[in-house]
Amino acid sequence: MNQEKINFNAGPAALPAIVIKQAADAVLQYKNTGISILELPHRGPEFLAIIEESKALVKELCNLGNDHEVLWLQGGGRLQFSMIPMNFLTPQDTAGYIDSGHWAAEAMEYGAYYGHIQVMGSSRATHYDHLPEWPQEIPNHLKYLHITTNNTIYGTQYAHVPKINVPLIADMSSDIFSCTRDYSNYDLIYAAAQKNLGTPGVALVIVKKELLSRIANHVPPMLNYKAQAHENSILNTANVSGVYTSLLMLRWIKEKGIANIEAENNRKAELLYNAIDNSSLFTGYVKNPAHRSKMNVCFTAVNKEIEQAFLKLCAENNIIGIQGHRSTGGFRVSIYNAVEEASVITLVELMKKFETNS
């Protein structure tokens, strides 16, 4: 079982043990169908029930009603980087992007294949060690403003985002369902599943129906949000087992409750940031506490020897996935919903022990 390792990977990330058990059972046989979830027809009653329950749970957890469509797509966040401008930009149009990190910048690069891009704030000059200031004014001609609510590589996160005057599109791949949030502020939300919502190969999209009416006619059905919504996410053969794993995660989230999850995430982050800030060996990458991510805690060691020694110590203690992204180095500890508080306590104790012995 997955309990053998303490898994702080940034994604694909740790899943709850119960979800892994249920997913494995479904591979052997889905319910009493006599077949595996890997063989389950995408147009049969069982998968339709999976789709409907998962859509209802997403809306319930986001406190959204009939103004929104919930879609289960393939291709991860990067296909959304393409689909968003493909659906909502023509070569004459302009979209705004906030350049708050690596993925935000990449989303922007994809946008530039389809239309004009206006950078509405950037922290690139200081290697994304803080959140760009929120734009004071947003031009009405922008077809949308794209933001990334949590920046995994650097460990910054928007705690609150105001309602704005153009459609607001957000990549929430790494912090969806991690905290209470006014989801109705957003016109389109997308999230690759492999962090808080399941396993790779599935992307969740939540889109206001009103926005669907703005889609250009030149987008073929497979890449067209309106067509996908019309076909209830089974326009083509869905990733049946992947969507089922997301449903298992949604049930798990509902049972815990987002308020409880948020409280636990706050405690986990506080534990870890306190350990870093009180250490003479480690330094937090993001200095401003208001900008710090509660999902990805990034820090560096005073020198390469200390870094390597601590990585070695963690490996010896069955702790995996704490190495920083290749572009930043250092450490990144991802503490998504499924990472238990006890795991963070274990890591923090190891940091203290390491400091004492160094």
Added chain:
Amino acid sequence: MNQEKINFNAGPAALPAIVIKQAADAVLQYKNTGISILELPHRGPEFLAIIEESKALVKELCNLGNDHEVLWLQGGGRLQFSMIPMNFLTPQDTAGYIDSGHWAAEAMEYGAYYGHIQVMGSSRATHYDHLPEWPQEIPNHLKYLHITTNNTIYGTQYAHVPKINVPLIADMSSDIFSCTRDYSNYDLIYAAAQKNLGTPGVALVIVKKELLSRIANHVPPMLNYKAQAHENSILNTANVSGVYTSLLMLRWIKEKGIANIEAENNRKAELLYNAIDNSSLFTGYVKNPAHRSKMNVCFTAVNKEIEQAFLKLCAENNIIGIQGHRSTGGFRVSIYNAVEEASVITLVELMKKFETNS
């Protein structure tokens, strides 16, 4: 286990019992990693080994060398319907399509979003009950000719395809690795995995390196074959567990051997077509034996009562997935590689018993 039902579904289709067992084990824990395949990092050594072994097996089974790239993508066949013209057609260009069935026609419709389409043969007028004649001459200006080697809904299949004078692109979703074939004749082959190659959420693409040099610059990386090849199919977070299931299928295919699989597929198809042709209650949809698919056997009953009675009898005998596609009605029995000869014998015996008792 999946042995409880005899599964003739058209896709997602039956998988070998051993593959289901191995896939379930990997969900509990992948090898000795201490984590589930659902959590396995896409950039770690374990997944790289999965990618490399699966690519090598595809090339070995197709008898292809270093002139080809093997890609594992998401989005199924329908994303390929888009990516092919997106990569190889501009609005001024023309591509040829053979209109041999529902999916062939849909691929053509997607092509028309990106360039000009020339129909190089069609059997639409007779509801695709035979294969269109192979084009006598193929204009050199065509950017490619697209064919569908096996037409699932109607049950037709190209046994042999000649070498041609423009790039040949084939949808082999429903018959890849089912028979010996000169794969080097094709410039791009694609196959959604959920028939002969695994579970939904994965698409295999085999493409000649020479063709990659013809890709237009306006295609963003996620949708660009050249970029995907350059990044070894992990341009973004791959569907790790889905690709692993495909690897399990490839190992299973290699162990059986394609020549043996082909011989068994021939026997399975012969058994079933003989039963249909010798029956007074059932009629084969495709009359010309040379056009008949060895993967999907389509037939109708003399009337609706017989159809319903036989469906009921099959359900009582734990046989599932034989209902025809909603566009044709009747029956469709899919006998992909993983469907055992014994399952076909059971069905054929039930057909004979039904005929005797009717």
